[in-house]
Amino acid sequence: GESGSGKTTLLTCFNRLLRPDRGRVWSNGEDVSTLDPHRLRRxxxxxxxxxGLLPHWSVLRNAAxxxxxxxxxxxxxxARDALDLVGLPASGFGERFPGELSGGQRQRAxxxxxLAARPDVLLLDEPFGALDAITRAEQQEAFGALRRRLQVAALLVTHDLREAFLLADRIAVFRAGRIEQEASAPVLAAQPATPYVATLLHSAGLDA
Structure with missing residues (x-):
């Protein structure tokens, strides 16, 4: 969805940084509003x-x-295991600080x-948005492979429909705080449910 469509607002309802005015958010079969927010976020x-890395902490301390x-x-x-998973072994990167890393390395950190606590769910808010095109493509590929390997559920916010088609099992298209359509990429491309979705697909060159 476009900027201001409600993507990040919904994401922050999942970890109770915001409380929805109506409706409920469920995670692993539990209503998150009934859970301790600190335990939930951890x-x-x-x-x-x-x-969101802390600049005055080393990469290893951030990961831990x-x-x-x-x-x-x-x-x-x-933390060392997680750094190994993302291709930043602590032996080479653990004592560095975020400012000493490239954009792609910071994203991996x-x-x-x-991932260090092996969560059941990942929330990602435009994680590749600040990267240059080449690094973004590399990190998208690496993230997709890592998610498949770990079999972790992920909720990823993006304004880039091509990125959604590349990474997502299911895609929800947002507009003005509402979901216009939720479907797999093939269904979305072949059967846009509203004129807005059709226009969005066409502008990204993803219409069938």
Whole structure:
């Protein structure tokens, strides 16, 4: 959806940064409004826009944030495993700071932080939006492979319909706070439900 359509607003309802005026949000069969917000957020991997790494912490310490907050004695080991998963081994990158990384490396470090506690769900808010075209394509491919390998559910916000077609099993098209259509990429391309969806597909060159 376009900017201001409600994508990020909905995303932040999942981890209770916002409370919906109406309706309910369910995760793993539970109404999130009934859960402790701190416990909920620590059970969900979250990659905000620009990655959200703390600039004064090392890459390893950033990656260990959630396991450490959960009181896990293996927080550092979990962070090292996550950094290995995303291709940033701690032996080479763990003691660096975010400002010493390239854009693609910072994004990988943000994914490592989100994955270190092995969450059931990942929330991603335009995670590739700030990257140049070549790096964005590389990170999209790497993320798709990683998600398939880990079999983790992901809710990804993007304004890029091509990115959604590349990465998503299901796509929800937003407009003015409402879902215009929710479907798989092939169904969306072949059977746009509204004129807005048809126009969006045509502008991206994705119409059937």
């Amino acid at each position: 059970s969900i991997g979250y990659v905000p826009q620009e990655g 944030t959630v396991p450490w907050l959960l009181g896990r004695p293996d927080a550092e080991a979990a 943000a994914f490592a932080r989100a």
